[in-house]
Amino acid sequence: MVDLLTIIISKYNYWGYIVLMMVGLYAMIVKKNLVKKIIGMSIFQTAIIFFYVSIGMKKNATIPIISHGHDGGERAVHAVDFINPLPHVLMLTAIVVSVATLGVALALAIKVYRQYNSLEEDVIDSLIKEK
């Protein structure tokens, strides 16, 4: 039990992103409401952004600007002193992508609502079957 706890606590960022990801997947699979599915999709994408941001982090390190180093940038630059900015920068792009996806999904949801007057999947399915 204690072993398990240490595993979870020492790698809490990975557990965090996996839990978030599963919450998102659960919403996308189980929920019948299209907007709830879209929210699930957003959570799913956010989980991956969270994963990326967390892997750039280092203990006792600071933001990657030389003068913010432990001795004010007097000495040579040590990579240990600074967190890795690349994953964060990549995620700026991924955030833009997820916002665009959200926009497209919501626009399509509006089109769906105008067409069937409902956002509940089972209602829409029964409407389609009636035709």
Next chain:
Amino acid sequence: MSRHFPALIIVIPLISAFFIFAAGGLKKTYCFYIAAAALAISLFSSIGLLLQVLQNKVVVYHFGGWAPPWGIAYRIDYLNGIVLVAVAAISFLNLVATKKSVEKDFTEKIGLFYTLYVLFVTGILGIVVTGDAFNLYVLLEIASLTGYALIGMGTEHAPLASLNYVFMGTIGASFYLLGIGYLYLATGSLNMLDIASILPNIFQSNVVLLAFVICLTGLFIKMALFPMHAWLPNAYTYSPSPAISLIAPLTTKVMVYVMIRFLLTVFTPSFSYGSMAVSTSFVWLAVIAIVVGSILALSQKSLKRMLSYIVIAEIGYMVGGVWLGNRAGLTGAILHIINDAAMTLCVFLVAGNILYRLSGDSFDNLKGLFRKMPFSMGAFVVGALSIIGVPPTGGFFSKWYLISGGIAAGHYGFVIALLFSSLVNVVLFFRIFEIAYFEPSDCPHISDRMDEEGKIFNDAPLGMLVPLMIVAVGLIVLGIFTDTIVTKVIQFAIPGEIS
């Protein structure tokens, strides 16, 4: 100029998107010409690149002068050189072929349609040329997002089908992104070649294995490999026909290319095919995809829907060929990417022509169609023969390589699935030939379709027929020049360690 081909191929369509959007508000007739000019430049650059590759083996372009692994490098070798030409040619031909149909379907939205069109092509071309794993994700999302929007412009249940595609596509792309994250965690690099040079030292690591599995899962969803295919049939059926004859040939095939790129370049063959159990089970997955796709195609009653299920079966061909892991199988898979893209374009263009003239594409509407639209149906016969795999069309030769790969690997399940699917395709297409050739069209139907002089003949306009004929002839040309393509290009695309 020729030094900048790899950049031009992406940048020109991307910039043209803004001009098309502006032209959509000012003068709608310009939209088509701007798009055509942009895609013609892309096609020209891609052919130029292939010629450079034939001379120098590989073309590397550093964006902004930053050397990899820090900067983004675009890298064209034998593998993506040939896929690039196929993609650029198909997007250009489809643009020309669907001009009339777009004018008819999107009178108000022509500017928006062409903007999305060129952005989609930008994404797809970018996926093919890029040598950077994260850049590939961004371009993948550009192609997907514009694809969702294009499909959403369709009729009937298109918005709902497109929304389901958004969900599945996003899960697929996110899995790919996660896999890249683990690769970055293990290697600290995003450049494909750089990753490939670091990976051999850490092949035993579980992180690498996890990255491999997650990336593949994402790609499988994106390429609609059975059982992750559920989004495809509805999305393809309800999408507007000018859009689907672009999306159907390109999206799934390009994802197969990405899979080959990851297996051969990033993870290197010794890791990818390292475990027999893994590759064999993927071939069996492909076998199931082929069989199920074919059987489901058999139970459909409208043309576009039937073709969508054939696309699912064809994906099985390529995935199976890749995972056979021998030279013949891989040659077949790469050749089939090109042939399948061309023949899918051909049959979907015909479906577009039929929908341009008729009210629907269910089999009842196809009666007597050979009399009404002889040229379109003639091209359809060529496309169908290629999908069935009749020589001298291209489809025969790629299937030949796939089958000989299956025999060489001793995987007879795959061989039987290929033959079974060919037989099912014979049934599928000859049923349509029979309906369209022998069954008389219903009388009121004819009078509807007669023009002023009372003629029954009513094929699509010349502007749609000429590109279609080029594609149909191209299928036969691809078949005749198979030997040249294989000996000059594809055999160099496969690493020497694969026998």
